[in-house]
Amino acid sequence: MAAFGLYSHIRTNRIRSILLIGGLFFLVYVLVFAGSLAGEALAEDAPFDVLVSRALANLVTAIPVATLVALAWIAIAYLFNRSIIGAVSGARDVSRQEAPALYSLLENLCISRGLTMPRLAIIETDALNAFASGLREDQYTVTVTRGLLNALNRDELEAVLAHELTHIRNKDVQLMVTAMIIAGVISFFGEIAFRWLRFAPLRASGSSRASNRNGNSGGGGAAIALIVAVVVAVVAMVLSGVIRFALSRSREYLADAGAVELTKNPDAMIGALMKISGRSDVPAMPSSIMEMCVDNPRQGFQSLFSTHPSIDNRIDALVRHAGGSPSAPVRQEEARPLPPQDDALPRQGPWGPRRGPWG
Template sequence: MQAFGLYTHIRANRIRSGFLLAGLFLLIYVMVFAGALVVEAFAYGEPPLDVILARAFRDLIAAFPWATIAALVWLFIAYRFNRGIIALATGAHPVTRAEEPKLYQLLENLCISRGLTMPRLYIMESPVLNAFASGMNEKQYAVTVTRGLMEALDDQEMEAVLAHELTHIRNGDVRMMVIAVVIAGVISFFGEILFRSLTRMSFGAGGIRMPRRSSNGDRKGGGGGALVAILIAVALIVLSWLLSQVIRFALSRAREYLADAGAVELTKNPDAMISALLKIDGRGELPSAPSAVMEMCIDNPRSGFTDLFATHPSIASRVDRLVRFAGGRMPELPPPTKEASGDSTDTGAEPHAGPWGTALPEGSAQQPGPGQSSSQSQGSIPQGPWGPLFPPGGGR
């Protein structure tokens, strides 16, 4: 990717993310209005619907500054304590240069190459393969990797992962995601309180209770105004929650492609980013980590129906973009071994299963990859199942 194209995409994504965050913040006031509708529906007899809506809007105006202050206080708490909260939730611990010299040096060299402030380095003692960046400012920025990732990746692959997380920091993604998670948490929390309050008011000790009806409600034309107001409130609560989740997903998905591209820009090694992603694929689930932390990870695996709510694009689509736009190559599969293929004279032996799929049997022709002709896939260049491992005339 050319620098102009990459930075244009980053700038466009920041503008788009700003609008999405503003929309997320507005959903707080939609929830306040829904709460006002519930209160007005139960507080007074049963006036017409237009009267209930007018009173609820008046309540929203009165509650506007208090709702804003509450949201800002919540954000301030996240701003001050987010790194400690995340470390507590994941069990990650900080490490120094003396404790992890190789990992520390890889991260430090990347920071020096781009003039970035060195973030704190954390390690999770977990066998899964994942990493994430966190923090709201330069004093709080941290990069966390799992022990399993350190053991599974070589130096070039680990450098690519660290560059991916540094790109999130440089692009402001981690700050944006913390804000989005906090605001979405406010909406979910307030929505749950409203539903619980509505349940208590509607289902009391004496059974189902409807809003109080005035003695002359029919003459005032109230009819089912309160019931309609409650249905509107429930619809607003559900819609606000769904939109808050959709906005979170939109923010997460867009930033991963840019972070992959930024990692290639930092390391000049698209092949390392590709092989790292393929090793991480399907092995990144952190069972003890909350969903908000998984949204910040390099991979947040989902499958089946839950893929509809995935916060990350699939590894396959990310690798495809690196191959098509960043000059990356799919790694060559290792040759089959005796242990994997059985007796060499057995023509019915199963193909060897490599770390990224099933290798071709010995003697079989390798197929050209996307965009590769048959002539391009032959010759002395090392061949992988998707085309040449390295470009002609040079390695990585």
């Protein structure tokens, strides 16, 4: 892919992503409206249009409170997202002394493009995966799994690190972490809305019986309003997922292309993807973190809700646009192995003898 074309795609994708983030934030207010409509329906069996009018009036009143709650949530995540992500993913920071070879690979890539060196972390799991995270420069972190270190050779691991650095360089990590935070806000308001609806049929029938005893048949709109509230809440939650999927899918192609630009080795990226395929799921990892990984095998029905394009499609893109070869993994096995780490990183997998500047 030509440089002009690549950077044009990045700019277009960034603009589209900002609009999608705005849509994600809008869903917070949609869920507040659903909860308000449900509350009005449970309070009185009035005509449907009256209940909707009241719910809209309540929404206008609630918007400042909902906004403050969302902004407070975002502020907390902005300050502590790195420690939160580290805690839920099980990652631990490693220093140059603990992982000299891995640290040098990442550092050399940063030097080649004038990027600030991010922190480096490792997850102790046999799964093959990696992700970048952080909302600001001092929080940027590249996290890799032990399985990835053990299975990939030097060139393949360098390609994966370049892939994650591209996410940082393109500001993908900021958008994805922001999307994860707002999705948490949506889940919070969604939980409130569904709690309103939990005993809705019982309360609605009780309200209807009370109206009948008073000789007032009511407006008959409560049941319809409750159904509408449920539908609106469900649609909002589904759209929240769809927006996050839209944010993730296109970025992986751009990050693969960025990895090739940094390493000048499309075959290494292809080899890494083929080894990762089918071995990337980290069982204890929350889905929100898996969405930021190199590969996310967790998919919905017929791949409609998969956050990443398939490995086959990504390899095909690298072959067609970056000059890669489908037989790359065969050749890559003969590439330079990653030198062994010190005692903090056990010597397992296809590690070669200590050599060169990593010794």
